Amino acid sequence: MxxxxxxxxxxxxxxxxxxxxxxxxxxKKDQPKPAAKMLExxxxxxxxTIKDANGTEINLADLTAKGPVLVRLTxxxxxxxxxxxxxxxxxxxxxxxGLISLAVFKEPDAKVAAYVKQKKLDMLYAVDxxxxxxxxxxxxxxxxxxxxDKGGKIIAVAAGCDPSGLIAKKLSTKVAQTVSxxxxxxxxxxxxxxxxx
Numbered sequence: 734m735x736x737x738x739x740x741x742x743x744x745x746x747x748x749x750x751x752x753x754x755x756x757x758x759x760x761k762k763d764q765p766k767p768a769a770k771m772l773e774x775x776x777x778x779x780x781x782t783i784k785d786a787n788g789t790e791i792n793l794a795d796l797t798a799k800g801p802v803l804v805r806l807t808x809x810x811x812x813x814x815x816x817x818x819x820x821x822x823x824x825x826x827x828x829x830x831g832l833i834s835l836a837v838f839k840e841p842d843a844k845v846a847a848y849v850k851q852k853k854l855d856m857l858y859a860v861d862x863x864x865x866x867x868x869x870x871x872x873x874x875x876x877x878x879x880x881x882d883k884g885g886k887i888i889a890v891a892a893g894c895d896p897s898g899l900i901a902k903k904l905s906t907k908v909a910q911t912v913s914x915x916x917x918x919x920x921x922x923x924x925x926x927x928x929x930x
Contacts, residue, residue: 743848755858762798771871771890777883779869783837786846791835791859793836800831801911802897806866809848812894816876817852819901819926822919823908824856830912831883833857837866839875880907898923 768866772779781793781804795804807813824834834856838845847859867873874892878900882888889907891900896921909916 736904738865772879772887774887774889776887778796778879779868779871779888780880781819781866781926783866785857785859786842786849791857793835793881794885796833796835797881797883801888801908802881802885803822803832803834803908804870804879804881805834805836806872806878807836807838807871809844809896810875811918812896813876816894816898816901817854818923819898819919820878821852821855821918822907823901826905826917826919827908827912829913832912835859837861837910839864839867854856878904878910880904882911889893 772830778793778797783791785791793802793804803820803823807817820834820836825830828834829916836854836856836858838848838860839862840848840860841858841862845858848854849858861867867875867877870877870879872892876893876894877890879887880889880891888911889904891904893900895901902920905919906916
């Protein structure tokens, strides 16, 4: 009887210990890495170079040495197409104050060339069909806009598409603060031009 009691007590203790200290599962070799944190205001802009349609290298560090830069990672979808007019107005409104705008399209070269001609795009642009620029800027959202101050610090990030022009209007205010001038309501400007036609 004592033997049975001792054996029972031993089993209870053994199971009690194993319940308190569960075995850890072996680490899986192919576990996904945690997603990289998206760049945000206050971060330093990443090292970034890309070639324009003529094969000339565009270096973000060189651009930000001259003044603020608005990098727009975009495509040619209908929403981005409608939004483009507001970003062209933003560029036109502040280029004389030192703003440099760079649009990076995730479309084939031939399509972008025709699109740029049709839209009379008057800013730096490049093509990145592989999407490496999105990885560099740590975003998967299209479009995503990064306003970067002279020297390379990110001032604002605006992700998502807004064909009504509200995102461009908000960025216009940020650009005006950055270049120390009065803000231009690019939404009202483009909308009034559309209504005048």
